[in-house]
Amino acid sequence: MAADILDSKFQKLFSFVDANGNGVIGRGDFLELAGRLNERFGASPGSARANSVTASFERCWEGIEAAVGAGDASKVTAKQYSDGLRQVFAGGDDGAFDRLMAPMSDAVFDLCDTNGDGVISFSEFHAVQSAVGNISEAECAEVFRALDLDQSNGISRDEARAGVRDYFTNEDPASPGNRYFGSLLG
Numbered sequence: 001m002a003a004d005i006l007d008s009k010f011q012k013l014f015s016f017v018d019a020n021g022n023g024v025i026g027r028g029d030f031l032e033l034a035g036r037l038n039e040r041f042g043a044s045p046g047s048a049r050a051n052s053v054t055a056s057f058e059r060c061w062e063g064i065e066a067a068v069g070a071g072d073a074s075k076v077t078a079k080q081y082s083d084g085l086r087q088v089f090a091g092g093d094d095g096a097f098d099r100l101m102a103p104m105s106d107a108v109f110d111l112c113d114t115n116g117d118g119v120i121s122f123s124e125f126h127a128v129q130s131a132v133g134n135i136s137e138a139e140c141a142e143v144f145r146a147l148d149l150d151q152s153n154g155i156s157r158d159e160a161r162a163g164v165r166d167y168f169t170n171e172d173p174a175s176p177g178n179r180y181f182g183s184l185l186g
C-alpha cells in the first residue's frame with residue numbers, strides 16, 4: 001500500500017506532541033505544546049495572548065478526543081491520533097476546521113506577530129519554527145516562500161490558515177501547507 005500522505009503528516013505531529021516519546025499522548029502533552037509556544041514568545045501565563053493560545057489548543061484537543069473515542073483519553077496512540085485527526089479534519093466536515101483549527105491558527109498567528117502589524121515576517125516565522133522544531137534557516141526560508149502565496153514577503157492571517165488547512169486536509173504531496181511544520185516532515 002502506498003504511503004498515505006495525511007497519515008505521515010499526522011504521525012509526524014504525534015511524535016512531536018509526544019515529547020517524552022512514550023508512545024501515547026494526552027491532553028497534558030497537547031497543552032504542554034501550547035505552553036512551550038507561549039513561553040517562547042514571552043506570553044506570560046494568564047495573559048490574554050497566552051490564554052487565547054491555551055484555550056484554542058484545549059478546544060482542538062477536545063475535538064480530537066471526541067473523535068478518538070478512546071476509553072482512556074490520556075493514552076491516545078499514534079494510530080488513534082492519526083485516525084482521529086483524519087476523521088475530524090479530512091472527513092468532509094468543513095466546519096470542523098473553522099471550529100477547531102482556525103482559532104488555533106489565529107491564536108498562534110497573533111502570538112508570532114510580535115510587532116503586531118498583522119503580518120508574519122520572515123524573522124517572526126523563523127522564531128516560531130525554531131520554537132516548535134529543529135529547522136535550518138535555509139529550509140525555513142523555503143517553507144516561508146511556499147506559504148507566502150501572494151509573494152508579498154509576509155504571511156497574512158489567511159495564508160497562515162491556508163497553510164494549516166493544507167496540512168490537515170490536503171492529500172496532494174505538493175501542496176504548500178505540507179511544509180508548514182518544516183523539518184517535522186523531514
Ligand SMILES: [Ca+2]
Pocket residue numbers: 112113114115116117118119120121124
Ligand atoms: Ca509582524
Ligand SMILES: [Ca+2]
Pocket residue numbers: 148149150151152153154155156159
Ligand atoms: Ca503574503
